[in-house]
Amino acid sequence: MLFLCYPKCTTCQRAKKWLDDNKILYEIRDIKLERPDYSEIKSWHERSGLPLKRFFNTSGLLYKEMELKDKLPGMDEEDQLKLLAGSGMLVKRPVLVTENQILVGFKQSEWERILL
Numbered sequence: 001m002l003f004l005c006y007p008k009c010t011t012c013q014r015a016k017k018w019l020d021d022n023k024i025l026y027e028i029r030d031i032k033l034e035r036p037d038y039s040e041i042k043s044w045h046e047r048s049g050l051p052l053k054r055f056f057n058t059s060g061l062l063y064k065e066m067e068l069k070d071k072l073p074g075m076d077e078e079d080q081l082k083l084l085a086g087s088g089m090l091v092k093r094p095v096l097v098t099e100n101q102i103l104v105g106f107k108q109s110e111w112e113r114i115l116l
Helices: 010-021 038-048 061-065 068-074 077-086 108-115
Strands: 002-005 027-030 095-097 102-104
Touching (some): 002 010, 038 102
Parallel strands (some): 002 027
Antiparallel strands (some): 002 095, 095 102
């Protein structure tokens, strides 16, 4: 299991604590230092069944500075994937990659249902 997070993110800290409290083993990766590449994001998107917009950190400063709220609807999937691969800070976090699931963001009830 791969846990991608930004260590300063409070949501990521809560998710990590939840994983640790539930004795769930994972490999941790700092999304800013070791950002996911294009092929990873594309694969996660396809496996997740989620709309690509869910992979964007819509509350992040970079998202707002780039005015992506207005630009994303007019962009094709290829360009959106390239954007996500260009900066780990654009990716919604945490991301938990399991053998069968891709979880984007931390919703405790969802994680409990899937992982426990």
